[in-house]
Amino acid sequence: MNITIIGAGNVGGTLGRRWAHNGHQVTFGVRDPHSPKVQEVLRTAGANARATSVREAATAAECILLATPWTAVQDAIQSAGNLADKIVIDCTNPLAPGLRGLALGHTTSGGEQVARWAAGARVVKAFNMTGAKNMANPVYGAQQVTMCICGDDAEAKTTVGGLAAELGFEIIDTGSLTTARYPEPLAMLWIHLAYVQGLGPDFAFKVMRRP
Amino acid sequence: MNITIIGAGNVGGTLGRRWAHNGHQVTFGVRDPHSPKVQEVLRTAGANARATSVREAATAAECILLATPWTAVQDAIQSAGNLADKIVIDCTNPLAPGLRGLALGHTTSGGEQVARWAAGARVVKAFNMTGAKNMANPVYGAQQVTMCICGDDAEAKTTVGGLAAELGFEIIDTGSLTTARYPEPLAMLWIHLAYVQGLGPDFAFKVMRRP
Numbered sequence: 001m002n003i004t005i006i007g008a009g010n011v012g013g014t015l016g017r018r019w020a021h022n023g024h025q026v027t028f029g030v031r032d033p034h035s036p037k038v039q040e041v042l043r044t045a046g047a048n049a050r051a052t053s054v055r056e057a058a059t060a061a062e063c064i065l066l067a068t069p070w071t072a073v074q075d076a077i078q079s080a081g082n083l084a085d086k087i088v089i090d091c092t093n094p095l096a097p098g099l100r101g102l103a104l105g106h107t108t109s110g111g112e113q114v115a116r117w118a119a120g121a122r123v124v125k126a127f128n129m130t131g132a133k134n135m136a137n138p139v140y141g142a143q144q145v146t147m148c149i150c151g152d153d154a155e156a157k158t159t160v161g162g163l164a165a166e167l168g169f170e171i172i173d174t175g176s177l178t179t180a181r182y183p184e185p186l187a188m189l190w191i192h193l194a195y196v197q198g199l200g201p202d203f204a205f206k207v208m209r210r211p
Numbered sequence: 212m213n214i215t216i217i218g219a220g221n222v223g224g225t226l227g228r229r230w231a232h233n234g235h236q237v238t239f240g241v242r243d244p245h246s247p248k249v250q251e252v253l254r255t256a257g258a259n260a261r262a263t264s265v266r267e268a269a270t271a272a273e274c275i276l277l278a279t280p281w282t283a284v285q286d287a288i289q290s291a292g293n294l295a296d297k298i299v300i301d302c303t304n305p306l307a308p309g310l311r312g313l314a315l316g317h318t319t320s321g322g323e324q325v326a327r328w329a330a331g332a333r334v335v336k337a338f339n340m341t342g343a344k345n346m347a348n349p350v351y352g353a354q355q356v357t358m359c360i361c362g363d364d365a366e367a368k369t370t371v372g373g374l375a376a377e378l379g380f381e382i383i384d385t386g387s388l389t390t391a392r393y394p395e396p397l398a399m400l401w402i403h404l405a406y407v408q409g410l411g412p413d414f415a416f417k418v419m420r421r422p
C-alpha cells in the first residue's frame with residue numbers, strides 16, 4: 001500500500017519504519033523533510049520510505065496515519081487538503097499538557113462524584129472494571145486478571161488492595177481518585193465488548209509486562 | 212474484617228460471598244433483607260454473611276463496598292448515614308441507560324473531533340492506546356499486545372486492522388467511531404502508569420480470554 005504518515009515522531013516514525021520494512025511505500029508528510037530528525041527516520045526506514053510536504057504526501061496516499069501531537073492535529077488536517085473518501089488512521093490522543101489527563105470529553109468520574117456525596121469517607125475506586133464472572137474467578141490459567149484501584153488515602157488503598165489480592169486479582173494502583181477517569185471508561189469498554197460486540201463475559205484486561 | 216456490601220446483585224453478591232468464604236464477616240445492606248434474592252445470596256455465602264438495612268450495615272462496617280446501579284448510588288450513600296473516615300470502595304460505574312456510554316465526564320473523543328475536521332474522510336481510531344516501544348514490538352513471548360480499532364467504515368477498518376495485524380498486534384474491533392471514547396482514556400491510563408506511576412514503557416494492555 002501507499003501509506004502516508006503525518007508526523008515523524010516516536011509513534012509515526014516507528015510505525016512508518018516497520019511498514020516500509022514490510023514492503024509498503026511509506027511517505028512521511030512533515031513541515032521540513034530535510035530536518036535531521038526526519039532524515040534519521042528515513043535512513044533507518046530504508047528504500048521504501050521518503051519524506052515530503054504534508055499536502056503532497058496526503059494527496060498521493062491510500063491511507064493516512066495522523067501521528068502528530070494533539071495540538072497540531074487540526075493544522076495537519078488543514079495542511080493535508082481534501083481528505084474525502086481517504087482512510088485516515090487517527091492514532092492521536094487529546095492529551096492535556098503535563099500528563100494531567102484528556103483535554104476532551106473527560107472532566108470527572110463516578111469515583112469523584114461518590115467522594116463528593118460521601119462526605120469525609122476514604123473512597124477507593126476498585127472492582128469496577130470487569131464483570132461478576134471475573135470477580136468470581138480472576139485467575140486465567142497461570143495469569144491473573146488486573147484490577148486497577150485508586151484513591152486519595154494510602155492506608156485505605158492498602159486495605160482494599162489486600163481484599164482484591166486475596167480474591168486472585170493482580171493489583172495496579174493508578175494513583176489519586178481523579179484517575180478513576182481512566183478505569184471507568186475501561187469498564188465501559190469491557191461492557192461494550194462483552195454485550196454489544198459479542199465477546200461475552202469470559203475475557204478480561206491484563207497489564208502484561210514485557211518478558 | 213467487617214465488610215459491608217451495599218447491594219446484593221451480581222457484583223456485590225459475588226464479592227461478598229467470596230470474602231465470607233475467606234473468613235471475613237460480611238453484612239449485606241439492602242432495602243429488603245428478606246427478599247428471595249438476598250436470601251439466596253446468604254444461603255450460598257454461608258455462616259459469615261448476614262443481611263440488614265443499609266443504615267445498620269454501614270454503621271458497623273470497617274469497610275463498605277458500594278455495589279448498586281449508578282442511579283441508586285446517591286440514595287444508598289444517604290441511607291448509609293455518616294461515612295466520615297470509613298473506607299468506601301466504589302465499584303460502580305456511571306453508566307448511561309442502554310449501554311450507550313458513561314453518564315458522567317465523557318461526552319466526546321479525539322477521534323470524533325478528527326472526523327469533524329477531516330470532512331468526508333473514513334476515519335479509523337487505532338494505534339493510540341500504547342507507546343512506541345510496543346509499536347516496535349507488540350509480541351511479548353507467546354502473547355500479542357491488544358490494539359483496539361474503531362470507525363464507521365467497515366472496509367477502512369479491515370484495511371487498518373490488517374496493517375496492525377502485520378505488525379504483530381491482536382486486533383479488537385470496538386465498533387463505531389464514538390467508541391473512541393473508551394480507548395482514548397485507556398491510552399491516558401497507559402501514559403499515566405508508564406510515566407507518572409513509574410511502570411515505564413515495557414507493559415501493555417491485553418484482552419485475555421478465559422482458557
